[in-house]
Amino acid sequence: MNIVILSRNKNLYSTNRLYRTAKKWGHDVNVIDYMRCYITIDSKRKDVFFNGKLIKEVDAIIPRIGASNTLYGTSIVRQFELLGTYCLNSASSITKSRDKLRSLQILASSGFNIPHTAFANNNNDFSYYLNQLKQYPVILKLLQSTQGQGVLMAESKQSAESVITCLKLSGVDLLVQRFIGESKGEDIRAFVVGNKVVASMKRIATNGSFKSNVHQGGKAVPINLDIDEEKLVLKAVKTLGLSLAGVDFMRSNEGPMILEVNSSPGLHAIETSSGVDIASKIISFVEINNKKIKN
Numbered sequence: 240m241n242i243v244i245l246s247r248n249k250n251l252y253s254t255n256r257l258y259r260t261a262k263k264w265g266h267d268v269n270v271i272d273y274m275r276c277y278i279t280i281d282s283k284r285k286d287v288f289f290n291g292k293l294i295k296e297v298d299a300i301i302p303r304i305g306a307s308n309t310l311y312g313t314s315i316v317r318q319f320e321l322l323g324t325y326c327l328n329s330a331s332s333i334t335k336s337r338d339k340l341r342s343l344q345i346l347a348s349s350g351f352n353i354p355h356t357a358f359a360n361n362n363n364d365f366s367y368y369l370n371q372l373k374q375y376p377v378i379l380k381l382l383q384s385t386q387g388q389g390v391l392m393a394e395s396k397q398s399a400e401s402v403i404t405c406l407k408l409s410g411v412d413l414l415v416q417r418f419i420g421e422s423k424g425e426d427i428r429a430f431v432v433g434n435k436v437v438a439s440m441k442r443i444a445t446n447g448s449f450k451s452n453v454h455q456g457g458k459a460v461p462i463n464l465d466i467d468e469e470k471l472v473l474k475a476v477k478t479l480g481l482s483l484a485g486v487d488f489m490r491s492n493e494g495p496m497i498l499e500v501n502s503s504p505g506l507h508a509i510e511t512s513s514g515v516d517i518a519s520k521i522i523s524f525v526e527i528n529n530k531k532i533k534n
Contacts, residue, residue, distance in 0.1 A: 243271050247272050247305060253303065253505050257301060260522050272289075273315045280318075285318060300319045300324055306337060312333075314330070328482055335480065345478060351471070375395055375396065377418055378393075381412070426442050426498060427487070430517060432520045437515060437520050438461075440512045484501060
């Protein structure tokens with residue numbers, strides 16, 4: 240197969256693992272910076288160019304779209320979809336999962352347990368909501384952020400209002416969520432390829448931080464999901480229309496609580512902690528599903 244990995248940096252661990260694994264499996268593979276692509280559309284042709292050259296005869300696309308480039312990156316993915324190219328995750332599924340509010344709305348409407356969440360445009364409306372809260376701290380999250388960046392904790396109503404005011408003055412949209420204290424700074428990342436959970440890890444906050452993300456100093460250890468958790472994770476991925484995803488959830492007093500579904504999950508921490516060759520499972524899945532659309 241001729242595989243294209245859409246990524247801004249071929250030296251990133253996840254991109255490099257996928258590239259080397261695809262090569263090892265005998266495929267032609269290229270890493271293309273989607274921000275250096277442009278597209279042309281008319282009634283007869285739909286083309287994608289990279290550095291001014293037409294991209295031809297691509298069998299499969301593996302999108303690794305960064306959060307800050309979602310709009311442009313998904314437009315390139317969508318163009319490949321129009322050309323009939325197999326895309327591991329569709330443009331629409333990436334867009335749905337990347338917008339934290341939209342993904343939570345979709346999951347909540349499908350019956351998933353999620354943290355109590357508030358979203359508002361006006362500072363006064365946030366204040367009305369904060370006045371109704373019976374417990375602190377609360378978590379403040381930027382609508383589009385990854386790896387624990389843009390996630391803050393406010394210990395009181397006053398500190399929450401101060402942070403919200405500063406962020407809104409900067410033109411930033413955010414969510415306010417209930418802090419799940421019983422999680423004790425732990426959450427679980429389940430890595431899904433197709434209809435299987437191929438690996439999972441528990442992430443543990445360290446040094447007094449509430450953030451368990453490995454990129455924010457958290458520690459990762461392997462963990463086995465129970466049957467109900469596995470079913471929940473697979474259902475969440477299916478609900479958002481993804482084929483590849485990292486599902487983050489907490490074990491709360493109310494049962495498993497979905498935090499986020501990541502459409503471009505990193506491989507480093509989970510491959511290291513679990514010992515699973517996830518890159519090979521991804522390439523195998525791409526092979527099988529590319530053959531299906533060709534037949």
